[in-house]
Amino acid sequence: MKSAAEQLSTYKSVHLNRRNIQTHFIGIPLIIWSAFLLLATIRVPLGNLGETSLGLILGGLVLVYYVRLHVKLALGLTLFLIPVLYTTELVAHFAYAVWLALAIFIVGWIFQLIGHRYEKAKPAFVDDLNQLLIGPFFLMAEVYFMLGLEKSLNEQITSIAIEKRRMLEAQKAR
Known part of the structure; x- marks a missing residue:
């Protein structure tokens, strides 16, 4: 498994433009909420314990992945x-939940695509699907950096990301 610094520097290499990052602070939470809403509509029986949702199961697994990073x-x-899972579990029981999730999902991706127009770079997941999981991880890292936390991680990933971006642009120029 790649380290947090490797994953974040790859993601940051196509997220250096401040306006792109700002659109991601809207788009990614919308996408996450809508994806967990869709997953919450899929119920998983637990025998004598009742049932849970696929959203809660996958949410737990994703958090384990993030802890390992x-x-x-x-x-x-x-x-x-926690509030994402709680609210999506509540809304999942409404008849319109799937349509609401799809509408919010589309709006979230519109914000993402607008951001990448500012960036003039393709989204990170195009070359590595795992980067879809790194988007929320990246935004949380950005929040920490804004709060003055994890300064050494910020310095490390930023320098690597800039070098990766130079290499990408050099390849594109050929």
Whole structure:
């Protein structure tokens, strides 16, 4: 498994433009909420224990992945995901839940695509699907950096990301 710094520097290499990052602070939470809403509509029987949703199961698995990457960032993501999981579990029982999830999902991706127009770079997941999981991780890292936390991680990933971006642009110029 690639380290947190490797994953974040790859993601940051196509997220250096401040306006792109700002659109991602809208788009990614919308996409996450809508994806968990869709997953919450899929119920999983637990025998005598009743049932749960696929959203709760996958939410737990994703958090385990984040803990393995970086415990401190995973703590922030846990604080973010708890209300996401709670609210999507509530809304999943309404008849319009799937349509609401699809509409919000589309709006979230519109914000993402607008951001990448500012960036003039393709989204990170185009070359590595795992980067879809790194988007929320990246935003949490950005929140930590804005708060003055994890300064050495910020310096490390930024320098690597700039070099990766130079290499990408050099390849594109050929």
